[in-house]
């Protein structure tokens with residue numbers, strides 16, 4: 001059963017979007033009645049947040065099986081257990097630099113108190129001196145500031161705007177920008193926890209607020225045995241009903257596509273632009289394990305339909321060129337490798353023999369070589385498409401194209 005919870009506001013803001021649910025909503029509960037849950041509506045919908053401490057928090061996280069809901073899916077419990085001693089800080093990463101993703105902005109703008117509940121609970125449990133919500137855009141910042149002003153327990157909570165851009169949303173880039181440095185990943189792959197920083201994605205904190213209210217057993221009443229609860233997806237591409245949808249983890253892909261009024265899919269892009277292209281098999285379960293078994297990555301919870309009306313290789317070339325331009329240009333794989341990979345995909349779309357082999361070779365060259373995961377993610381995005389799109393590739397190599405226009409089903413650019 002699907003329910004439309006919210007229609008877009010009458011605005012030109014590219015980040016406004018519909019929100020809907022399959023099954024009973026948890027994170028999006030209440031949005032069927034109001035456009036935004038203020039603190040009193042939030043409390044009427046969810047009830048008060050129970051008190052917690054670190055032991056209870058860890059027991060709930062272990063019992064509820066809550067994986068992180070950011071791109072890497074790193075468990076929050078592991079971050080808590082590896083947090084360095086000394087001064088501690090909580091950062092809510094609301095930068096959402098994935099161009100197709102809207103889920104974090106929907107939470108921060110429309111049901112911000114769930115996110116603040118989760119962040120303040122973690123801060124109290126670990127003895128953090130403050131909480132910072134990092135975002136990329138002024139409208140989201142204003143929405144969070146309004147929520148902060150509504151509650152007396154958020155005095156140590158700051159909202160900061162950090163520079164936009166795809167790699168600027170990476171965890172260590174966010175920490176660096178908040179400390180006055182460049183919004184780029186530093187040269188070493190060390191997690192923020194070594195500096196006492198507990199950084200997690202917006203949805204992770206909101207899910208924690210639900211978990212603390214429900215307890216681990218009720219939290220696990222929906223989802224799969226291995227992955228409890230619901231998740232948010234941003235659904236887009238060739239669909240008649242784009243937006244942010246809350247689903248029980250493990251919901252079949254076909255149900256989401258039907259509810260989104262999808263065109264007949266040629267391929268599905270899952271996980272965003274560090275994610276993968278997968279075949280549109282209706283039975284694929286939308287969980288981390290289900291998407292992994294289909295050869296994909298859950299990543300940022302993005303689901304984009306590439307239909308038969310558009311040139312899939314043209315879509316791939318467009319995004320790969322954009323990814324090459326989004327690097328911080330400080331490591332060899334990004335300076336040299338990604339532009340070469342983008343040129344290969346462009347040449348392939350134009351029917352250039354040899355471009356496929358070159359693309360695989362350049363993807364191997366950049367994989368794992370950067371100071372952050374940007375080259376790895378871009379390589380995965382390209383190679384998963386090339387493994388999937390055999391027929392399209394053959395057609396382009398034989399005929400110099402497929403005759404279909406590139407319609408821009410995969411959005412780029414709205415991250416800054």
Ligand code: SF4
Nearest residue numbers: 328330331334370372
């Ligand atoms: S790998 Fe690329 S995006 Fe990542 S830090 Fe190096 S130059 Fe920047």
